[in-house]
Amino acid sequence: MANITLNNVKLQVADGITVLEAARANGVNIPTLCHMDMADIKMINKVGTCRVCMVEVVNPNGSSWLAPACATDIWDGMVINTNTPRAIKARRTMVELFISNHPKDCLACERNRNCELQDLAADLNIRDDRYAGKMSKHTKDTSSRSLIRDPEKCVLCRRCETMCNEVQTVGVYSAVNRGLETTIGTAFDFPMLDTACTFCGQCISVCPTGALTQISNIGEVWSEINNPDKVVIVQTAPAVRVALGEEFNMPVGTRVTGKMVAALRRLGFDHVYDTDFAADLTIMEEAHELIDRVKNGGTLPMLTSCCPAWVKFIEHQFPTLLDIPSSCKSPHEMFGAIAKTYLAEKLGVDPGKMVVVSIMPCVAKKYEAAREELANDGNANVDYVLTTREMASMLREAGINFNSLPDEDFDKVMGESSGASVIFGTTGGVIEAAVRTAASWLGGETIKNVDFKELRGMEGIREATVKAGEVELKIGIAHGLGNARTLLENIRDGKCQYHAIEIMACPGGCVGGGGQPFYGNDRTIIAARAKSLYAEDEAKQVRCSHENAEIKALYAEFLEKPGSHKAHELLHTQYVKRDKL
């Protein structure tokens, strides 16, 4: 323990911690900008570059100096003042300098009301642009389907770089050039579309300003909704229902499934369905494929393929392993394929006039929807993807009072789902869902105990062996692409053997997706969303995908059986080798 004096209060604090940690542990707030510590996912951005956390350290002779709280360790006998005029002035000056080189178009910025720089300016009582002068000039990168990079709004905190390089190990970003020309850019200033970016959107999640934002498809979706010639149907991913409430000041982890359905009807969608239905469908195909591979000596392990960022990651980083992911399309793409065939026929709608919109926790899904091979008869399976945040924006725009909406049910035919599909939204959920069905099929009857708790949790890499009939299935799970890389390297080098592996690009799985409400650096929010999904699973009557009555009807009336010719045509896909750059 060390004795320190913090703002004239004598305290005992743990050795080896920083001034910032000591202050926060004792209820003293010091503003930060570049600093970010989410140790559980190895996201520690401690570059100490922004100097927004300056405090005054007093020497024994009474003189004092300014130190960055995030990058200064405490010592025994240290005297720190965080709120002296000198410290406050230093912090304010730093923020004023940031503002001097920051566009002032806050009103039209996507991060308006949700921007750390705005908050700092407000907290520090900044009332004018004292250092107005020359500003950096950069071009916006709107090349991708998923995200926009606007370097003029960048404060060079390098959180995105740490996230992309250290956590996700994708390495798209680096500080490029210097002085006023510095940007956090791509190799050779290539447009994002031409890099190895997986579009996971985690850089958006950690960006403090509007320098990294999602591509918005709100305008296009409004046009489709208001086009009388189109039948616009919408589907919602599992992770959306446990996070959307946060946008409307509900407690973290509130399940808003019923209100979400009601809200989508009020936005004007013609039919409201559930991606969970398609998640059950995915399990039918994936469990079938797994059993086939296990029984008939196919390639093992089988990797899940629901996560488009993960798919793009393996295409770039492990092009020699493209035979191991399941050939299943992701659930929302399966939904689109079935909607424009089976459902269109049931509704008596021309598939050419049907528009499929997906509400997703994800920005990579926007890119995925535009992949050429994810179409049938030249008609894209999914037309537009909106994130959880975009859906919330539309509701605010339309003046819908979300909190007072009644609970409503999804429409029939593609709206029913099992508990297994709900947990797709969290790490370990997809594989647990697959195991429930695979174990039932291998054992000849639906299993009684469906809770495979050994597959749950938040550790980055997990493994477990589960009994499925007579077979012992060895399961691996990774979330976060850095963890996925470790697992894949072990597989490539023959160091470990699994039957099946689930990989999700975002730490925590889809609940922590790049399109979800911003959670600051509070990872407990991600865990709370996941917990809520398991609660929804438990509350369901049907817990296994193959017991979903609408899924049974779909196979009986249309697809015949899992792995059938028709299923392959509509529900399966292939992967593309890509450069590592």
Place this chain on the structure above:
Amino acid sequence: MAQTNEKALYAQLDEFIDGLPTLQGALITVLHKAQGIFGFLPVEVQNHVAKKLDIPASKVYGVVTFYSYFTMTKKGKYRVNICMGTACFVLGAGDILNEFAKEIGVQSGGTTEDELFSLDALRCVGACGLAPVVMVNEKVYGKVKKDDVKGIVDEFKAKGGVA
């Protein structure tokens, strides 16, 4: 650059990299060597270094763009460098740079189309007694006057492509 020649240059670079005791923190050393071999650091060379050192290409590019020593444009056979240190600048290095630009036909940072000349401004070369200083490759010209510029350029034009 002929294909076979280029292959030999990459082989030379690889030999250097393979001979390093560790690749940890070797990026700047390797880029130094690469620029020595290729004369500049085009995208292909940077990508090659990234793959060889198993680091993202963005990192390599970040370092190359940070240090003014590294260049991504091909330099001329004769690299004209004008010192822009304080002493040289005060004694008219700016005018001399402009004069060279006029004579050679490229601005600072550029290379002529025939790749004979490239023109750059340098920070202090440490020969302030000779200000203003001009260097062409390793050859130093001191107390250069505007009127001397044409003569210097002609001297190397006369040498032409012959080494």
